[in-house]
Amino acid sequence: MSDPTPAADRLGTARLATLPAAVARPGYDRSKVTPGIVHLGLGAFSRAHLGVYTDDVLASGATDWGIVGVNLRSPAIVDALKPQDGLYTLLCRENGDDRLRVIGAFLDVMNAATELDAVLEAMAKPEIRVVTITVTEKGYCHDPATGRLNEAHPMVTADLADPMRPRSLPGLIVEALRRRRDAGVPPFTVLSCDNLPQNGRITRAVVARFAQLRDADLGRYVADGVAFPSSMVDRITPATKDADRATVAAGLGLNDAWPVVAEPFRQWVIEDRFPTGRPAWESAGAILTDDVHPFETMKLRCLNGAHSTLAYLSVLGGIETVAEAMADPLLPKVIRQLWDDDIIPTVPPVPGTDVAAYTRDLEARFRNPGIRHLTLQISSDGSQKLGPRLLAPAAERIAVKNAPRVVPLTVAAWMAFLRQGDDQGRAWLVADPMAARLTAIAREHKDDPAALADALFAVGEIFPPVIAGDAPFRKATTQHLRSLLDRGLAATLTAFLFR
Known part of the structure; x- marks a missing residue:
């Protein structure tokens, strides 16, 4: 996204001193900070989370942990931030209270698609000791069902054919x-900040396998010598809208081409394995631990699983945001049943955390009207997200002879969502790496719920045998799907809650 705004009217280093007193800004000299991190994936979340934690570390006096941000595909975010010297505004919103903070942790921004040599040169520098990642689940080029590299992925095959000009995350x-x-430079640590279970293990699996396919010695070097710690990240960060840009411009007295919006809450739990060093993120509130798994399981299932459930049901009902969904008379009751019946019993003990209390806090966060988190945005990439968020806990409940109650309803809503429209004239697009295949199935069986469910349950990349082969789960899903298609959302939820 190019921006014709004159430099005099644009956020940048030269204008920091002119900001209103109410606007927080970097409390350190950015000219004295050197890069120690390359971050891959310049979406809103990384700038509302990693950027803020690291900005706090730099404010505490560290000077060697600045970030070089890299976007892998679109140049839009780079075009927006480059003229701003990497600066951007965090708009923190809660119940009508807006707070502005300019973040200075990103010292430079680049686009891998057009500046590949410069990106690789930056990643190869000895002072870069950590590479962080937020590229969403589909960016790992992996098979969600196994966690392994998808060796038939078009970008993987292209990178193996031309490995010095990579386009994929593992290739890069x-x-x-x-x-x-x-x-002769020691390897950097690779830290995933994406919503993947055991994201460090998955990152190691896809990167090491790609290296092995490229060269056996290189594969051993990566497998034996590179650290891939896991982390759990949590902060609700909706897509930035023009109205948000206007709010920021009014508060700054300057234009910011791409601010980020977030709730006040933030959490980061990190497996502490960094052979060549790391920022003191714990000084900014991060939790360093030997085992991230309980935290990530809680977050993926309780927060992300509830988000997916809200998203698919809400899109079917024409509800645009999570906060609006939580104002519905029925949907919050569905989410509470999801947590109580299907999710909380599958979450392992989490140090220092009452999981039931965590879900009550989530309910309050979901109700925050200042965060316009679009349900259609959350609905993306369901083929990648349903497994770790909802099918995994459902499989655990099935294994102990406790049929999941709400997950079949979520799956039915996802199946109906794949039809890309309803009888009331509403229409939407399915954003998913498997969209062409899944929507084709939905078109073929759009008027036959049983056939549609059977065809989708046969997609092995999404549904493991323990789910696809469980007769009660399939029956419940098909019944809910038929009700959603024949009777609509409100009647389906009423029957579900009060049967």
């Missing part, structure tokens, strides 16, 4: 690591 990381190895 492996080429940067090869350059470091050949130059």
